[in-house]
Amino acid sequence: MSHRTLPTVFTLTRRERSGQDCIWCGHALSAGAVPAGIAVGYWGSHNRSTQVYACPGHPNGLTEETQ
Incomplete structure (x- = not known):
């Protein structure tokens, strides 16, 4: 089973964040919506990490070919 790596918070759109x-x-x-994890991001010493969500069709961030 292959899991995706979450993108950093700085590569997300405003709606995704x-x-x-x-x-x-x-x-x-x-x-x-299901929780996908926490997108990590720091701006200097400021933690900008945020919880991100996914469609129910993308459980646990599995890649398309493993679903």
């Missing part, structure tokens, strides 16, 4: 879009496919999320 705020939990409105799927971290993997960019589709708008609904009430069925």
